[in-house]
Amino acid sequence: MADLIPFDDRDGKLWLDGKLVPWRDAKIHVLSHGLHYASSVFEGERMYSGRIYKLEEHTSRLFESARILDMTIPFTERQINEASVLACETQGFKDAYVRPVVWRGSEQMSVAGQANKIHVAVAAWQWGSYFDPKEKMKGIRLGISRWRRPAPDTAPTAAKAAGLYMICTISKHEAEADGVHDALMYDYRGYVAEATGANVFFVQDGKLLTPTPDCFLNGITRQSVMALARARQIPVIERHIKPEELSGFSECFLTGTAAEVTPVAEIGPYKFKPGQITETLLTDYHADVNRPVSAISLSAA
Ligand code: PMP
Numbered sequence: 001m002a003d004l005i006p007f008d009d010r011d012g013k014l015w016l017d018g019k020l021v022p023w024r025d026a027k028i029h030v031l032s033h034g035l036h037y038a039s040s041v042f043e044g045e046r047m048y049s050g051r052i053y054k055l056e057e058h059t060s061r062l063f064e065s066a067r068i069l070d071m072t073i074p075f076t077e078r079q080i081n082e083a084s085v086l087a088c089e090t091q092g093f094k095d096a097y098v099r100p101v102v103w104r105g106s107e108q109m110s111v112a113g114q115a116n117k118i119h120v121a122v123a124a125w126q127w128g129s130y131f132d133p134k135e136k137m138k139g140i141r142l143g144i145s146r147w148r149r150p151a152p153d154t155a156p157t158a159a160k161a162a163g164l165y166m167i168c169t170i171s172k173h174e175a176e177a178d179g180v181h182d183a184l185m186y187d188y189r190g191y192v193a194e195a196t197g198a199n200v201f202f203v204q205d206g207k208l209l210t211p212t213p214d215c216f217l218n219g220i221t222r223q224s225v226m227a228l229a230r231a232r233q234i235p236v237i238e239r240h241i242k243p244e245e246l247s248g249f250s251e252c253f254l255t256g257t258a259a260e261v262t263p264v265a266e267i268g269p270y271k272f273k274p275g276q277i278t279e280t281l282l283t284d285y286h287a288d289v290n291r292p293v294s295a296i297s298l299s300a301a
Pocket of ligand 1: 044168194195196197198199216217218219220221222255256257258
């Protein structure tokens with residue numbers, strides 16, 4: 001499996017600071033500000049059948065994340081869009097995961113980091129789009145994390161910043177050690193927030209419910225799925241959701257670039273039965289990401 005090849009020991013090229021370089025040469029020094037102080041932001045994108053889904057939206061979020069961390073990317077959004085496509089093309093990929101990353105370099109090793117060069121890399125690796133709705137509809141199992149999404153005045157919650165993933169990795173490890181796939185995280189107020197790398201949706205009485213993204217990422221997949229639901233006349237409600245409400249929801253699924261639409265069967269003591277609305281949106285999302293370039297994207301509305 002491609003996933004087992006170490007990420008620093010692969011053939012081909014990736015885009016680094018303006019040009020394609022041999023994959024194994026794309027190295028940083030141990031004294032990098034990004035590594036010590038988490039001055040790093042990134043994106044996760046997918047190319048389907050030769051097109052990166054919502055590429056411009058991802059690139060623009062990358063720039064916004066960098067801006068929030070006081071980093072100015074020394075390229076234009078257009079250059080990063082082109083770099084993302086190039087990172088796939090140079091590897092000969094049509095279905096791939098694309099990872100742009102921005103970080104502060106090694107010029108200044110202190111909390112202050114203004115003198116550091118801002119580096120940008122984009123790498124792509126193969127990630128075939130597997131689609132077996134029957135298998136997926138069994139649903140995954142989630143635990144409940146002891147970590148909470150922080151308040152917007154505690155951490156830069158609107159940025160897709162490396163530092164915010166510290167509690168996601170711990171939560172995910174604990175979930176896997178407990179024998180479940182992932183963890184649901186509450187927020188600093190105790191409301192239902194999201195999973196460790198994906199947003200969460202629920203179904204109640206034919207309506208779609210999802211937490212208001214006021215202290216976590218308003219995912220691009222989340223926005224696409226909401227648009228797809230509305231196109232099907234499924235009412236969509238964004239509001240704060242209390243944990244005790246989970247017992248009253250019939251269906252649950254996660255959304256994210258990597259997760260796509262992933263049905264959920266269980267969150268801690270709460271059980272769900274992936275059903276009609278989940279299956280419809282899972283299928284619609286699959287169709288949307290694979291829509292030919294010339295066709296009008298429903299979720300672009
Ligand atoms: N929340 C977190 C913590 C994530 O890592 C992701 C994946 N980027 C998402 C939500 C979903 O975002 P998107 O749909 O833009 O991939």
